[in-house]
Amino acid sequence: MSITIYIWYLISIEKINEFNIDILNKLDNLYNRSIKEGFMEKKKMGKKPNMFPFPVTIVGANYKCKPNYMTIAFAGVVNMNPGMIALGVNAKHVTTRGIYENKTFSINFPNEEMVKVTDYIGINSGKTVEKSKLFENFYGQLKNAPMIKECPVNIECRVYKTIQDIGSDDIVIGEIIETYAGTDFITHGEIDIEKVKPITFSWKGYYSTGNFIGKAWEIGKNYNKD
């Protein structure tokens, strides 16, 4: 690394830290004020799943040897090692049938620029529209879990377990076999959320992700309620 790049790197790290301290101080002040003003009054909101923000993903599977995709918001990591992701999927969806057919699937993360096509995939079924040609498809280690080149990050999974008796949706748990990231979206060897710009979702609609507000496993170290 040249000395200029190194100095630039140190300056940028310093700027990020200054920025964080400023945001953190503002958040601390707001939180302390809300505590002083008394705890917020609560209203029952029922049983609808309101676990905001939902991630917005595009799940892919081959159905009858052809790629098909569906938009999925019910997705989350459920195990660290080996990496496992659980999906809540309706059994009637074409992609779900493909998952059951091949025991493999992909999870693709669209970015903000892909919000329209992501919505399109979520309101049109492969029963009536052709979704295999919407993107440049590619395959990885599993050979039969189609992934989307245009998405910055793709995860290919092998089905570990399915649960079919919980209600309107099935649970599909997939073991992560490999993750692929566009080189433009990697910083210091890690996938960079600020470059990926993933989409999030609440029942109202789609949202972009916000600012970096603090280092995990660090900013809480000196927290003191008083």
Ligand SMILES: Cc1cc2nc3c(=O)[nH]c(=O)nc-3n(C[C@H](O)[C@H](O)[C@H](O)COP(=O)(O)O)c2cc1C
């Ligand atoms: C924002 C959004 C989120 C969605 N999340 C889910 C979900 O978590 N689970 C699910 O089964 N369907 C979900 N859907 C619906 C499917 O994406 C949709 O029914 C899709 O057309 C199914 O396509 P397919 O039949 O070609 O597989 C979602 C749709 C949208 C627009």
